[in-house]
Amino acid sequence: MLIARKNSRRVCGPCAGHNDPYACPRCGNPRSYMVRGLCDRCTLHDHLDTVFGALPATAVGPYTRMRTALAECEQPRTALNWIRNSHSARLLADLLAAGRPLTHSDLDAMAQGGGLGGAQSVDYLRGVLVTYQVLPERDELSARVERHLARVAKRSPEHALLLQPYVRWSLLPRARRAAQRPAGSKHRIRWAYTRINQASAFLTAMNEQGLTLADATQHEVDTWLAGNPSTRYTVRDFVVWAARRGHSRPLLVPHRLKADPVGIDDDSHWELLQQCLTDTDLPLDVRAAGAVLLLFGQHLSRIAALPTGALSTVDGHTVLVLDRTPIRLPKPLAHVLAELADRPPLSGWAANSPRRWLFPGNRPGQHISGTVLARRLTAHHIPIRPARTTALIQLAQDLPPAVLAPMLGLHVITAVQWRRRAATDWSAYLETRRTGTQPADQ
Known part of the structure; x- marks a missing residue:
């Protein structure tokens, strides 16, 4: 069987007797490029049948809206390319083959464990499932920050006793309040990541010198800041919190100097x-x-x-x-x-x-x-x-x-x-x- 291609007048076998040789033999829609002789939308239907067909009848309900939305989307080529080529779509097919509805906890566990495409593919898949209401919306900022905290604590378990209360009782409440503004949560997630990373880096540097946080003096702080002043000043947030909670002596980390903004005439x-x-x-x-x-x-x-x-x-x-x-x-x-x-x-x-x-x-x-x-x-x-x-x-x-x-x-x-x-x-x-x-x- 030949495959009709864009700008070609050669047509496949099923289309030979069709009134319009450039129409899909299944649905009759015009086609500019075909796969196995079908238009994009019919090919998409076949792929959706393959992906969602693995679900038992009792678990199909939450995915009905998603399957219908993808099948009827205005740009079937986008959904088709996603199903064929993306790590997140392959991850979805593997998870659906297990025969039970997905939860945010399942995706969190997969993001922590790595695997196909890693955390980025898991988060992309989560966005698709939330968009089509398969999964409910959740406080993504808190979940992402908690997940990052778990990664940092896994790398440096000796810091967990300090980092966990800092993040949960100081960092997260402020990030949630700021995320309610129109700029959304992405900026606040990066803001929290940076402060967790710098706090962990500072504690690691003190450990390498045989010091605990309580033993650190202003000299050690100044020396550490001088190593990379462009990024390390964000540790001020953690140092101020630690001093107020009695975990360290009062230490000074100045605000990073910012150049005066320059306008235009x-x-x-x-x-x-x-x-x-x-x-x-x-x-x-x-x-x-x-x-x-x-x-x-x-x-x-x-x-x-x-x-x-x-x-x-x-x-x-x-x-x-x-x-x-x-x-x-x-x-x-x-x-x-x-x-x-x-x-x-x-x-x-x-x-x-x-x-x-x-x-x-x-x-x-x-x-x-x-x-x-x-x-x-x-x-x-x-x-x-x-x-x-x-x-x-x-x-x-x-x-x-x-x-x-x-x-x-x-x-x-x-x-x-x-x-x-x-x-x-x-x-x-x-x-x-x-x-x-x-x-x-x-």
């Missing part, structure tokens, strides 16, 4: 904003993300995690909720965001999953990452940090911190700092004007 800032609002040659997602960045100074991780529900209509006006305060949008920006929300996803899992995000990503049910969004903006010459700095300074000049903080999702202390920076910049501007006109006045 006002003319360039408004020209970029005008380009995002009016230039239809730019990709729509770049225009929308760039406009929110330039107008509201939002961090890209928060822009990437904007849900579709953040955009709504109140009293006939389009509003955007970045944190707690609905912000009435100017018409050009409202039009760009509304067009983005109404645009169907072009390809990938975003086209096969329920629409939850203004900026959908390439993982099932997930939004785009801030890193990918940053690359897209940079590719179109939008300077991210300078643009955010200028936007926040302009807003801080006009709005008091008590208004700015809940509107943009900033901590009130951060809003006060931006207010002071804006006042400093304004004072410097006035001083420059006064100095520059003084000779003429004399």
Whole structure:
């Protein structure tokens, strides 16, 4: 049997007597590329039968919605490629062959044990199962942090008695509170991972010198910090917690110095904003993300995690909720965001999953990452940090911190700092004007 290929007029045997030689012999749909003489959707049905057919009748129920959604998805090629080629799909087939419904605990055990594709494949599969409601949503931040803690404790069991209470009673509660903000949990997971790793590294360094945490002095801390100052300052969180709980003497780890943010001039800032609002040659997602960045100074991780529900209509006006305060949008920006929300996803899992995000990503049910969004903006010459700095300074000049903080999702202390920076910049501007006109006045 021959296989019909794209741009070829050779057709397979079953199609020889069909009225349309370029239609699938099973369903009659047009086909541009076929596998075993069938279109993508029919081939997908066959693969789904193979994967889910191993389940006994008593265990099929939770997977019915997932199988139907995959079979009827707008882009069958995406689901077909996943089933054929991915480690996570092979992992799903192996698990379903066991004949019982999966649980989060089963996947956690597989992630800890390694195996096919490792923890990354397990987490990808978990995302698919949660997206299609086979598994319930859970506090993924807590689960991932606990799993990482278990890995670190397994490598260094002598540190577990200190790291476990630090993570569970200090690190996790703060991470959960911060994860409720629109930026989501991914950033907070990395934040927690870094602090666990640095705490373990510091304890290991002290052990290598024959010291316990209680024996460590400021000299040992300073020496360890000097070894790699760019990353080790995050141990401050653990050192402060240990001193407060009586596990060590008071030790000083200074905050890592940050360079003062540098903005762009006002003319360039408004020209970029005008380009995002009016230039239809730019990709729509770049225009929308760039406009929110330039107008509201939002961090890209928060822009990437904007849900579709953040955009709504109140009293006939389009509003955007970045944190707690609905912000009435100017018409050009409202039009760009509304067009983005109404645009169907072009390809990938975003086209096969329920629409939850203004900026959908390439993982099932997930939004785009801030890193990918940053690359897209940079590719179109939008300077991210300078643009955010200028936007926040302009807003801080006009709005008091008590208004700015809940509107943009900033901590009130951060809003006060931006207010002071804006006042400093304004004072410097006035001083420059006064100095520059003084000779003429004399």
